[in-house]
Amino acid sequence: MQRAQVIVVKLGTSVLTGGTDKLDKAHMVELVRQCYELKKQGHQVVLVSSGAVAAGREQLLKPCGRSLIDKQMLAAIGQGQLIHIWQSLFALYGVNVGQMLLTRADLDDRERYLNARDTLTALLSYDVVPIINENDAVATAEIKVGDNDNLSALVAILANADKLLLLTDQEGLFTSDPRTDVNAQLIDEVAHIDDELRQLAGGSGTSLGTGGMATKLQAADIARRAGVEVIIAKGAGKNVILNCMSEQLPGTRFVKLTAPRDGRKKWLLAGPKSSGQIVIDDGAVNALQQQGASLLAKGVRGVRGQFERGDLIDLVTSDQQLVARGLVRFSKAETDTIKGCHSSEIAKLLAFDCGSEVIHRDDLVLF
Numbered sequence: 001m002q003r004a005q006v007i008v009v010k011l012g013t014s015v016l017t018g019g020t021d022k023l024d025k026a027h028m029v030e031l032v033r034q035c036y037e038l039k040k041q042g043h044q045v046v047l048v049s050s051g052a053v054a055a056g057r058e059q060l061l062k063p064c065g066r067s068l069i070d071k072q073m074l075a076a077i078g079q080g081q082l083i084h085i086w087q088s089l090f091a092l093y094g095v096n097v098g099q100m101l102l103t104r105a106d107l108d109d110r111e112r113y114l115n116a117r118d119t120l121t122a123l124l125s126y127d128v129v130p131i132i133n134e135n136d137a138v139a140t141a142e143i144k145v146g147d148n149d150n151l152s153a154l155v156a157i158l159a160n161a162d163k164l165l166l167l168t169d170q171e172g173l174f175t176s177d178p179r180t181d182v183n184a185q186l187i188d189e190v191a192h193i194d195d196e197l198r199q200l201a202g203g204s205g206t207s208l209g210t211g212g213m214a215t216k217l218q219a220a221d222i223a224r225r226a227g228v229e230v231i232i233a234k235g236a237g238k239n240v241i242l243n244c245m246s247e248q249l250p251g252t253r254f255v256k257l258t259a260p261r262d263g264r265k266k267w268l269l270a271g272p273k274s275s276g277q278i279v280i281d282d283g284a285v286n287a288l289q290q291q292g293a294s295l296l297a298k299g300v301r302g303v304r305g306q307f308e309r310g311d312l313i314d315l316v317t318s319d320q321q322l323v324a325r326g327l328v329r330f331s332k333a334e335t336d337t338i339k340g341c342h343s344s345e346i347a348k349l350l351a352f353d354c355g356s357e358v359i360h361r362d363d364l365v366l367f
Ligand SMILES: Nc1ncnc2c1ncn2[C@@H]1O[C@H](COP(=O)(O)OP(=O)(O)O)[C@@H](O)[C@H]1O
Pocket: 011, 012, 013, 014, 015, 050, 167, 168, 169, 170, 172, 173, 174, 175, 176, 177, 178, 179, 200, 201, 202, 203, 204, 205, 206, 208, 209, 210, 211, 212, 213, 214
């Protein structure tokens, strides 16, 4: 008997439509059956369901464009239909569902993030299956997560999940897009995500999907840092979700990393937008990575962007490699004034004493 787990299942448009322009309800029943099986085994299931735009297109019965506003309108039409279908299919198994529509802004703000986390936790504690999508109808470019792959990674962090299944129309990540390259090979396991790997992942192969493999890789990178095992697998056919659990399915598995225990650090990994960058020197990189130290002014070489005390900042090397992110204790102007200085000089330079750490290790996550 497996340990009870929290499993986030992301269903792409490609899985829900089977590559057609309509929702494939027969397959949706099959997916619901498997979620029910998982629940019977004691696991908790969260769905991140795409398909609102596809459902809206199916409902509207009129030709419609592909601009952002057209998609927002279609999502507004289709989301109700989508949740109605899920609700009636889960009801066949006596399972309740709860809809949560999120945007980036709901997750960037710590208080709103905690509210969303509380709702999700409450739904799971009442044995309800949360069904999550981006709130497309109101999500403008600035506040959008933008694709449900990245959204599902954030949801996995929010739900403190064990596994994230990214189900799509391919068996996993290939060495190149299998739609265009017949020699493409499936990659079974990924231990490191680097630029070389990112170059293998292309965009979506269909007009209704968003992001393709590129966003699945971004999602895998975010989730595995938070200690979530990520699997990309083909969502068609029977028993796909159950087979992912028993590792019988061909797919790409991403080795999870050791996650920070602290909830606030997990929120930082969920990637609120950073307000700026601090460029740090090799000594600081080493102190952060090897000794788990705080960032001191001595290791700061430069500042970019606009930030105030308390803002989230990316720490980068001079060649723009992201090393860490964290909550800064000085404004941009103050950080610029004290860069390269010894801690003992700070109070004199700024005419106030705000401690010597530019970013304290408790407010910092490494990349
Ligand atoms: N290296 C790759 N391996 C697998 N698929 C890839 C790769 N690069 C690009 N793709 C494309 O990504 C598509 C899946 O993404 P997408 O269309 O957004 O699906 P979904 O709706 O499931 O999110 C595949 O159909 C494929 O054409």
